[in-house]
Amino acid sequence: MDPKRYLNAEPTYPExxxxxTGDLPPGYHHVRRRYPAGDAAGFTRAADALMTWRVHAALGLSPRATAPRAAPGEVVVNRLGVGPIGLLAPCRVIWTVEEDRRAGFAYGTLPGHPEKGEESLLLEVGDDGAMTFAVTAFVRPGRWYSRLGWPLTVLAVEFFCGRYAAALRRYAR
Structure with missing residues (x-):
């Protein structure tokens, strides 16, 4: 599961x-979710956990990355599963943002990922001091088994959105 083996891989989708921009391409399942994530006092802790893959680890994924922090061009391979049975999901970080009141990144699928598409994870503090977590994604099946189980895959995507938000709220405390 060495993420370096994917450094020269190209994303599996053209968009x-x-x-x-939020202008999601047709032909994919679209996800646009916003969740309350605490308040401005927890922003630095939550943003750091998001940008350093700890939120992914809190979901039960085993992230292995080419860098300790999300940055454009870096690769992360998330593994879901126990023991020898596991699903690998290699991704490349496409863009990042780290500002006083916004932090997050988008990553896109690489060959071997069960899906094709891109997902952004963005933490923001509004003018009212409330922190929100937004997930924006476009995905479609990338492997035979994800095509076969597509309805379950869509449910899994939705499930993980909520889990990301819950993990961020814990880090924001």
Missing amino acids: VGATR
Whole structure:
């Protein structure tokens, strides 16, 4: 599961960067979710956990990355599973943002990922001091088994959105 083996891999979809503008391409399942994530006091802790893959680890994924912090061009391979049975999901970080009141990134699928598409994870503090977590994604099946189980895959995507938000709220405390 060495993420370096994917450094020269190209994304498996042509619409690289579409989550930045929010203009999601047709032909994919679209996800646009916003969740309350605490308040401005917890922003630095939550943002750091998001940008350093700890939120992914809190979900039960085993992230292995080419860098300790999300940055454009870096690769992360998330593994879901126990023991020898596991699913690998290699991704490349497409864009990042780290500002006083916004932090997050988007990553896109690489060959071997069960899906094709891109997902952005963005933490923001509003003018009222409330922190929100937004997930924007476009995905479609990338492997035979994800095509076969597509309805379950869509449910899994939705499930993980909520889990990301819950993990961020814990880090924001």
